[in-house]
Amino acid sequence: MKICLFGGSFDPPHQGHRAMARAALEKGGQDKVVVIPAARSPLKEKGHGASPRDRLEMVRLAFQGIEGVEISDEEIRRGGISWTVDTLRAWKAASPPGTELSWLLGSDSLPHLPKWKDVHQIFSLCRFLVVPRPGFPREVLQTLEGALEPGEIQALEEGFLEVPPVPVSSTEVRRRLAEGLPLEGLVPPDVEEWIRKRGLYGAVRR
Structure with missing residues (x-):
């Protein structure tokens, strides 16, 4: 089975x-995508944004x-900084033989990848x-030379999905x-309703 962790x-x-998950299923040939919200991202400041509970919901x-x-709360349950390598180790240990894991x-995350x-x-x-993001075409891989092994850069090149760039960002939504x-459809309606009901990101409560 091919399982993609997101x-x-x-x-x-x-x-x-949502578009990224669909791309993994439809263009990446994955059998399943498991979405895993972080308890705390190692590359982002603590104390900003919504709580883990709100983000999970x-x-x-x-x-x-x-x-x-599928949705997994494993990193939130684990707490602390959510290291990708820890999550992958856990999945590798728990997966049946023959399981292929993808991330x-x-x-836009590629420039930060050597710091992981x-x-x-x-x-x-x-x-x-x-998945392509505006301003970060395949050519961004050239900037990773010297920071990653040639075979690793080649693996990233082979992993690029042929889909239109995804223009939406959480920063823009916030x-x-x-x-x-107005959010103008940048988030699913149920997500916007939750944000406004909870007064997240400075939104006026409804």
Whole structure:
């Protein structure tokens, strides 16, 4: 079985995240995508954004109705900083023989990849599926030369999915909410309802 793990802050989850999961299933040949919201992302500041509970609930709302997508709260239950390598080790240990693990990420994460904990071991545990993001084309891989092994860069190249760039970002969603601007379909309706009901990101409560 081919299982794709999709980790991240999801602060908040948006339509782009849904598109990425679909791309992994439809273009990446995955049997299942497991969405794993982080307890705390190692590359993001502590104390900003929504609580783990709110993010987990928004993830459940955001991905409902997509066949082949499951939600896992394993990193939130584990607590602390959510290291990708720890999650992959756990999956590798628990998966039946023959299971192929992939990790899904946007191409805007590639410049940060060399900073990931035990990044070289990560490449031994999974393959990467990369969804294009505006401003981060395949050519960004050239900037990783010297920071990653040639075979690792080649693996990333082979993992690029042929789909249109995903233009939505959580940063943009938070900015619009803080400024009182309409979200204009950037997040699923149920996610927007949760955000406004809870007054997250400076949104006016409804």
